Amino acid sequence: MPKPKARKRTPASNSRKRSITKSAAFWSRLSRQEPNNAEMTLFGIMCYLGLSYKYTGNGQFILSGMCPDFIHLTDRKIIEMYGERWHLPQEEEERITLFARSDYQTLIVWSKELAPTGRAKLYKRLLDFDALPNVKSTTS
Numbered sequence: 001m002p003k004p005k006a007r008k009r010t011p012a013s014n015s016r017k018r019s020i021t022k023s024a025a026f027w028s029r030l031s032r033q034e035p036n037n038a039e040m041t042l043f044g045i046m047c048y049l050g051l052s053y054k055y056t057g058n059g060q061f062i063l064s065g066m067c068p069d070f071i072h073l074t075d076r077k078i079i080e081m082y083g084e085r086w087h088l089p090q091e092e093e094e095r096i097t098l099f100a101r102s103d104y105q106t107l108i109v110w111s112k113e114l115a116p117t118g119r120a121k122l123y124k125r126l127l128d129f130d131a132l133p134n135v136k137s138t139t140s
Contacts, residue, residue, distance in 0.1 A: 033058050038111045039069055039081045045114075046070070046079070049123060051130050053079055064098050068106075075134050076104050079126075083111045105132060 035043060035055055046053050053070040061071055063078075070079040078099055082092070096106045107129040113122045 035069075038083060038114060041114050042079070042081050042109055043070070045119070045122065046126065049126055049130075051126060053077075057081075063102055063104065066095070066098065068099070068104075071104075072130075075130075077129070077132075077134075078104050078106045079129070080106060080108045081111065082108050105129070 035057055039055065039057060043053075043055055051072075053072050055069065056071050057067060057069040059067050061068065068078040069081045071077070080095060092108045095108065099106045107125065109122065109125075112118075113125075
């Protein structure tokens with residue numbers, strides 16, 4: 001019996017190209033365990049300002065079926081990081097209302113606010129939000 005000829009191997013990248021679809025990118029974003037660059041920047045700013053918020057964007061805290069990005073459990077405050085690519089402006093009020101039903105105050109920070117030129121304004125917004133009284137303590 002004659003031996004079969006050895007087939008010439010081509011690199012895997014040439015023979016099978018993997019196409020990345022939006023759904024693959026979407027699911028990989030959902031399964032991430034670490035903050036993205038914008039969330040890391042915001043977290044660094046909050047640490048610089050001495051604000052004690054915990055990153056929960058990895059799914060370790062779910063409230064009303066949603067996963068907030070940063071939470072302060074004792075003061076019942078949430079800070080959400082919104083990117084213009086992923087969120088629409090009308091979603092802002094919907095999220096604030098949703099978390100308010102569970103007695104959480106919510107601040108939405110848009111990624112464009114992280115620009116170095118607008119940081120002073122962002123610092124003020126974060127500090128003013130942190131200084132707000134707790135919703136539970138004012139209603140009791």
